[in-house]
Amino acid sequence: MKAILAPRRIGTAPRVPRGLLRSVGTVAPVLPLFLLFFFQLGARDLVSSHEARAAQNAQRMLDTGEWGLPTLFDGQRDLQKPPGFYWLVAAAGWLADGHVSPWVARLPAATGALLAVLLVYAFLRHEGYTTGAFVAATALASANHFVAIGRTARIDVPLACTVAVSLTAFYRGTLGPRASRPLNRRASHADQSKVSDSCGTGLPACVPGNTGWKARATNAESRQSRPNRESEVDAEPLPRPELETGGRDARGPRSAPWFLLSALAAGAAVLLKGPVGLALIGCAAVAFLIVERYASPPHARPRLPFSAAVLGCAVAGGVAAPWFVWANHTTGGEFVRVFFWYHNVARFTGESDGLAAHPWWFYGPRFAMAFLPWTFALNFFTIWSFRSGAWREDRVFRFGVVWLVVMVAVLSAAQFKRADYLLPAFPGAALALGCAVERWISSRENPLSVKIAKWAFGLALAGGLAVWPVMWFSVEPAEAAKQEKRPFAAAVRAHAPAPQTVLLFRAESHLLAYHLGRPLHTLVEWGELKDTLSAPGPHVVVMPPEYVGDAEQITGRTLLPVAALADFTTVRPHRPLVCLRTAE
Incomplete structure (x- = not known):
């Protein structure tokens, strides 16, 4: 109490906890990349x-x-997706004084992208990777495509984040207490600094390997001096034998929270996008x-206890199933059908006529384009890992490769495909790339090859970043101009101010409906339009111009x-619309 009430000496400043400074310093290298997701996030309209x-x-x-x-x-009722993403947007809108603006609508996706990057970085750092963590987080x-969709009010990036949380927690749970022990580092601080200085990268030298990987000695002197430096080795104590047996003791109480977190994240993934989230997580975990x-x-094999598997399914079902059962009951079975x-x-299956089918190999070239500028690096270092045999010594690398390959395979089995659906596989690709890069660096005997790799990494990053100013200030404004609906909606509401209902006949524009606001009434059939316009009072209806003649003939009005949409846009609209008012 005296310490709390004692006056502080003049000229002294409060101390910042060292742990906080260390955490901030650890994450600092990747913090500037978060501007990619949040810079001018709300500068353009919904598109x-x-x-x-x-x-x-x-x-x-x-x-x-x-809700x-x-x-x-x-x-x-919008039954295309579960409400998880809409709940996130509504929560952000509630914090923003109850208004869902373009910035608010995109905030959950941008935040999900940020969390996914931080998760990849923290996961690899905990597993003992330093350079690899930076490379993986930077690549992701x-x-x-991860940046582009992370700046869009879509479900796929938040889904990727929940999938990543579920799988990384599953990984930690299957290893039990061993997962909390970083990689053994047999090299002394002096040796590490020598390797770092010889490489000339300015990055921490590392000798990764959760199963005993050792970097090659750079010269004969280092081989001879290594046995004499045992007193300088800054390695953690070897694990107790009981922790490596894989028996019940190796799956102690520390595993349960990880399995619980994995199940909760899996349930959240189902609430975001339905059973596909569970399919991606389950297939990758089993594989x-x-x-x-x-x-x-x-x-040393990861193991999933049967009880943890059963309880995990029960928890995931307990998170998502109640809403699905309630929604189907409330809609009288319509939810299951739609x-x-x-x-x-x-x-x-591709049975719907309104959805285009794609060949099984569609996601191969799509992923190559979507993961740029890191596609070449991923291919190069993955091939090197398999050819050199490094993959046998790196469980995290295998985990990332399985994550990527299984998800691409599962998604390729579907007939209907979109590039956005690949995003949950991106964190796995980033993990594989980061692990392979760090092992490649630790195996180099020639510092020149590391310097070349360093410059290649910088050039790839610079090229990837250089695209986004063009996107922010040229491409995105041009795309928004093509779909601009706000001025036209204001003109329509000038003739039908709320609370008058605006009729939308085959307009098929959710963006126009958003800017018009409630109340609205959507009509599709001619009979519906005739019955509505036959009611007394003035009516305002928006429709494509090609239907105007038939509408007057059928309705008798x-x-x-x-107003016309073309008069309120700087470019010719893709689908022209006109606003009509019934004559008195």
Whole structure:
């Protein structure tokens, strides 16, 4: 108490905890990359149907307090996706005074991208990688498609984040207490500094290897001096035999929290995008255990206790199943038909006529383009790892490769494909790249090759970063101009101010509906339009111009044009629309 009340000496400053400074200093190298996700995040308007639907669903939740079923401004239930992402957007909007702006709509995706990068970095740092952690986090944070979708109000990047949390927690859980022990480093600080100075990279020298990998000595002198430096070795004590047996003791209480976290994240993934999240996590986890059964010695194999598997499924189901059961009951079975059958089964089998099918090899070239500028590096170092045999000594590398390959294979089995669906595989690719790079550096005898790799890394990063100023100030504004709906919506509302209902006849524009605001009424059939316009009072309807003549003939009403979308855009709209008012 005296220490608390004692006056502080003049000229002294409060001390910052060393642990906090160390943590900030550790993450500092990758912090500038986060600008890729947040710089000018809300400078452009919403630009796609996905963004507009997310904004509508979240805004309606805030306006009505009905957070159960996602519902658009026109009152139609949006059953394409579970509500997890819309809940995140609505929560961000609640913090922003109840308004879902473009910045608010994109905030969950950008935050998910940031967390995924931090997770990859922290995971590899804990496993004993330093250079590899930096390379992996940098590659993930600057992969072009990961950045592009991370700046968009879409579900795929938050899904990638939850998948990454689930799989990394699963990895830690299967190793038990051994997972909390960093890699053994047999080299002394003096040896490490010599390697670092000889490489000339300015990066920490490392000798990774969770199963005994040792870097090659750079010269004969280092080989001779190594036995005499045992007193200088700054390595952690060798693990106790009982921790390496793989028996019950190796799966002590420390494993349970990791399995619980993995299951909770899997349930969150299902709430974000449905069963595909569970399929990606489950297939990758099972494949990893199968691979390790042959790649790891018996005493060091990761194991999943049966009780943990059962409880994990129960926890994941407990997180997601209640909402699915409630949603199907509330919609009278419509949710199963629309979401499970049409948007999952039909997309997987390609039975829907409205969805284009793609060949099985579609994701190969798509991933090569989406992971730029790191595709070449990933291929080079992965091939080197397999040819040199380094993969046998690196469980984390195998984990990343299994993560990437299994997810691409699972997604390739579906007939309907999109490049965005690949994003949950990106953290696995980053892990594999980081591990392979660090082992490659530790095996180099010629410092010149490391210097060349260092410059190649810098050039690839600079090339990847140079694209984004062009995107921010040229490509994104041009794309927003093509889909601009805000001025046209203001003109429509000038003739039908709220609370008057605006009729949308075959307009099919979620972005226009977002800017019009409630109340709205969407019509598709001619009979619906005739019945609505026959009611007394003025009516304002928005439709494509090619339907105007037929609308007047079928409804028997004279429709006067009052605004056209083409008059409020700087470029010709992809789908022209006109606003009409019924004659008095």
